[in-house]
Amino acid sequence: MCVQGVRKREMSEEVGASRSPSSAAGGQVPFLHEELCDCDSVPAKCKCPAAPSSPVPDNPQLQSRASLDSIIGEGCRIQVDDVMMPQRVRLQYEAAIQHSNSIIGCQVRREPLDSTERYTRWINNLTPGQLLTQVFTSHGPTVIMPTWFCSREWFCHVGKFDEGGKGVPEDLLFFYDHIRKGGGVFRVDQCLLQYRYHPQAATHSVLEILWKSSPLELADGEEEMETIWNHRVRFLEDRALKHWTSFTIWNAGKQGRKLYRSLSPANQKKVAAFCDVDENKIAKGFYTYQESKERRKPQIPIQHFKDATPPFIICVKLDLTGGGFEENLATLDLKEGLDYYHFN
Secondary structure, three states, X not given: OEEEEEOHHHHHHHOOOOEOHHHOHHHOOOOOOOOOOOOOOOOOOOOOOOOOOOOOOOOHXXXXXXXXXXXXXXXXXXXXXXXXXXXXXXXXXXXXXXXXXXXXXXXXXXXXXXOOHHHHHHHHHOOOOHHHXXXXXXXXXXXXXXXXXXXXXXXXXXXXXXOOOOOOOHHHHHHHHHHHOOOEEEXXXXXEEEEEOOOOOHHHHHHHHHOOOOHHHOOOOOHHHHHHHHHHHHHHHHHOHHHOOOEEEEOOOHHHXXXXXXXXXXXXXXXXXXEEOOHHHHHHOEEEOOOOOOOOOOEEXXXXXXXXXXXXXXXXXXXXXXXHHHHHHHOOOOOEOOOEEEOO
């Protein structure tokens, strides 16, 4: 669902209590509803005529997508099974006035409280700088889609969501396009949304594929979802790797090797080494890329992280080693966004 047509009068008169949008008549938030134009204009004053209204589908995921095509003024997104705090619209609207080309998010509280704890810590505790430097991770957008708030003009400028159906990471693809077009990311550092977890959510059909490491491991009918990984790799190459002449992949294991194999030939040649802490991997000395079409198979050195040369693409997951990885990284005194990016 989407709180539509946000204006000061409506904020003061309509948003008076914490509520689920399904509590409104017909499951709709009681705000002005008008169709979004189909134009791809720059974010100035979009004056395209409104399209005819379409029926809202019963499926919650499709409702979310339909609502994003019906934003006027400033648009505040909420899913039908989430609950927003009474001050959410006001605070995000005020932030949107100051950051007109940004997606505005907020901190969240999970329901149940112990669901996806690591992910929830990540989305709530990123620094302002990390909202842009950690856009490459498998977690996806650095402000989660149920919290999104942005202007109609900017939404129009970025373009509509992918309509591919269940399993398509429409929030990730829209977020990437937003970044490519110069958009910013801002988070209101207050908990303004209760974000409900349920195993049947479409998000999990995407994340399940993201964790699998090769097409051979995909179940029947899921092979096309490997494209999610490919979107992430292409985005990394476009936004980071094209600015580097060489780099090191931090992780000589399965995830690091998969990243290497997924890179374009030009970026594979930029990989100076893998690095790791595992003495068994380091003792092997190098990784041989057997799938290469070159007659002489590339051999990439494997080094201890202290001997490796930045910049790094880090394929080690955060918040999983009891602080061990984070301590190792801190000893190198590097700057995120300059000396390394996370691709965990």
